[in-house]
Amino acid sequence: VCTGIAFALHAYTNEGDNILIQNPVYNPFRTVIEEANRTLVMQDLLGNEQEGYTIDFDALESAFKDDDIKVFLFCSPQNPTGRVWHRDELAKVVALCKQYDVLLFSDEIHRDLIMPGHEHIAIGNIDPDFDNYVLFASPSKTFNLAGFNHSFMVVPRADLREKLDTFLHAIHVTGGQPAGYIASEAAYTYGSEWVENVNQVIWDNYQLLKTTVQTALPQVQFSDLQGTYLAWLDLGAYVKNADLKEVVQDRARLGVNYGTTYWPTRPEDTHIRINLATKTEIIETAANNLVKAIQEWQ
Structure with missing residues (x-):
């Protein structure tokens, strides 16, 4: 997934562009941005263990409005706090991205690992009119298949797919190893x-x-x-x-x-x-x- 995020950063943004993350968060979020020579913008989640962690939507909107954010790299479910975002929270994220034309990268690699009483909602299932996003996921966490180095990206917008394909062809990335495709298909077909x-x-x-x-x-x-x-x-x-x-x-x-x-x-x-x-x-x-x-x- 981090490789996919790196590909997408290079395909959709320019050196120096501002990319937003929210701490505490999976540390390769920072390194993948910095190694792509993009500008890292960091915010903190609100709350703590007793209150629960939440998104500071005022700070998020302020950054979108004033800091020329090109991409919001979002973690859903959230690593390391274990939050599974509610529909209303995701709807606010989507609404702000729409309002300020921010490309949303949604890392949903933990999407299958959901505890009792909670439900993961994919970012594409929030607003049928919102397509300015790239969803990243993989069978690697859920099914212990990390050794195959496989992940997938959901890119609903045709122009974004074209940009990504152009970039990947330019660096001669045209596919993965066959065993990884077979393992992924088997996991998602028979792994419930x-x-x-x-x-x-x-x-x-x-x-x-x-x-x-x-x-x-x-x-x-x-x-x-x-x-x-x-x-x-x-x-x-x-x-x-x-x-x-x-x-x-x-x-x-x-x-x-x-x-x-x-x-x-x-x-x-x-x-x-x-x-x-x-x-x-x-x-x-x-x-x-x-x-x-x-x-x-x-």
């Missing part, structure tokens, strides 16, 4: 049972991690997991940013991602991101190790 089962594993692992940690350490804040396979939690009540790696990595022996990776505008951030897509016994060990390490640190 897999998706149901893997979502249940993710949900159970999230509940186990959250219950184990908060029972012992009640001030650890967990973001509400609505989608993705990633737990986003704040250890700041017990561990300072400067001590996170010693506690989490050296003492708890966990390989996690740290909040500053996704939230560079907050250098003292104390979040960690934990991958839940694994065996339950691994999550149980991780939770117990984290609790023990923090208690001993205290």
Whole structure:
């Protein structure tokens, strides 16, 4: 998907163009923009674990209006916070993109990994009159097929498709490996049972991690997991940013991602991101190790 985003940036924008993202967000969003020599514009989501994360629509409109934003690179479902955006939120995003003629890139790679009580809505299903978008997704996350290096883009506008095709032909990218097409087709045709089962594993692992940690350490804040396979939690009540790696990595022996990776505008951030897509016994060990390490640190 990041390769597709890079292709689209080169096909649709010029060097120096302003590209907007919202932190905290998957860190290659920044690097793919910077490596394309486009100008990175960053905003923060509103809220926190207790209130829930939301989009600052006033700031979004202000940027669209005043900062000459060419592309809004949007994460749906949101990584790392786990938000699954509601229809009314997506409708506001679409309306603002229409009003200010901003091209919307919607990264929906976690679209199949949705937790109970939530529904992912593709950006193309919001407004039938809105076609100024490119949707990016892949079977790689859902079906563990990342090794095939396959993803797909939905490009409804004919002129945008033509621009993309022209760029891809110019760099001699005319297709992917046959095995990847076969794997993707098989996954989407026959993989519904897999998706149901893997979502249940993710949900159970999230509940186990959250219950184990908060029972012992009640001030650890967990973001509400609505989608993705990633737990986003704040250890700041017990561990300072400067001590996170010693506690989490050296003492708890966990390989996690740290909040500053996704939230560079907050250098003292104390979040960690934990991958839940694994065996339950691994999550149980991780939770117990984290609790023990923090208690001993205290």
